[in-house]
Amino acid sequence: MRLSLELIATPLQLATRFSVPSGGARTDRQCIEPGSWGAVIRDSIGRNMELMRWGKGESRLSDDVRLSVDVRIEDLVGRHSRHLLERRLLAPVSSFVVGSGSGRQRFRLSNGDLLALAGVWDVDGHWRGRPVRCFRIITGPGDALARLPLVLQSENERIWLDPFATDAVLLDALEPINEASLEIS
Numbered sequence: 001m002r003l004s005l006e007l008i009a010t011p012l013q014l015a016t017r018f019s020v021p022s023g024g025a026r027t028d029r030q031c032i033e034p035g036s037w038g039a040v041i042r043d044s045i046g047r048n049m050e051l052m053r054w055g056k057g058e059s060r061l062s063d064d065v066r067l068s069v070d071v072r073i074e075d076l077v078g079r080h081s082r083h084l085l086e087r088r089l090l091a092p093v094s095s096f097v098v099g100s101g102s103g104r105q106r107f108r109l110s111n112g113d114l115l116a117l118a119g120v121w122d123v124d125g126h127w128r129g130r131p132v133r134c135f136r137i138i139t140g141p142g143d144a145l146a147r148l149p150l151v152l153q154s155e156n157e158r159i160w161l162d163p164f165a166t167d168a169v170l171l172d173a174l175e176p177i178n179e180a181s182l183e184i185s
Contacts, residue, residue: 002100003069003137003149005032005054005093007039009114017114018092018157020049034069040135041090042121043161052089053134056124070139071120073150073174084120085170088160089135091117096149107148110183116157118150118174140176151177 008030014020018041032038032054039049055067076084093115095108109115117137124134139147152160156173159165165173 002098003034004097005038005091005117005137006030006095006097007032007092008094009092013114014049014092017154018090018116034067038091038135040119040121041092041161042088043163050133052121053124053132054136056122056134056136069136070147070149071136072139072147073141076138076171076174082167085167087121088170089119089121090152090157090161091119091135091137093117098148106185107151107182108185110181115177116152116154118152118160138174150174151182153177 011020020041034055036054037051038054040052041048042050042052055069058066058068071084075081095106095115096117097104097106099105107115119135119137121133121135123131125132138150140150141147152173153175156175159169159173162169
């Protein structure tokens with residue numbers, strides 16, 4: 001699955017929708033590709049934006065390192081999922097694009113508002129003695145072609161970032177928005 005994120009938002013839009021201060025972390029990139037840096041919201045108390053690299057390097061049996069950019073929703077309910085649920089974030093985007101070439105599809109809200117993609121963060125190595133934080137987007141169930149990023153309903157955004165929410169409440173908050181409100185072009 002080829003996926004890219006687009007963020008075309010003003011500081012006022014981010015402050016209004018996500019209670020993010022206007023001086024938060026920003027990137028001059030409007031299109032964020034896997035492996036590049038993007039601004040995400042990691043905590044619910046300070047609501048600061050932070051720059052993280054999109055994708056975590058995962059080595060296979062060989063010396064090849066593959067960049068993992070998503071986490072399947074099924075992976076959040078397994079017995080090894082606790083560390084993922086402890087590291088939640090939101091990726092505010094204007095739209096996301098799935099596919100490549102002529103098979104590209106752009107998804108955005110029909111009212112033009114920002115989307116909140118559910119995600120998780122991790123540490124992917126160190127640089128100059130500091131941890132390099134990375135994020136991955138949570139995708140829905142299905143095979144590689146059917147999986148789409150999970151867009152949270154606006155009332156569930158605060159729940160997803162709540163540090164005191166139970167696992168059951170967090171998993172219930174992952175109910176995606178109604179597909180009828182998404183515009184596909």
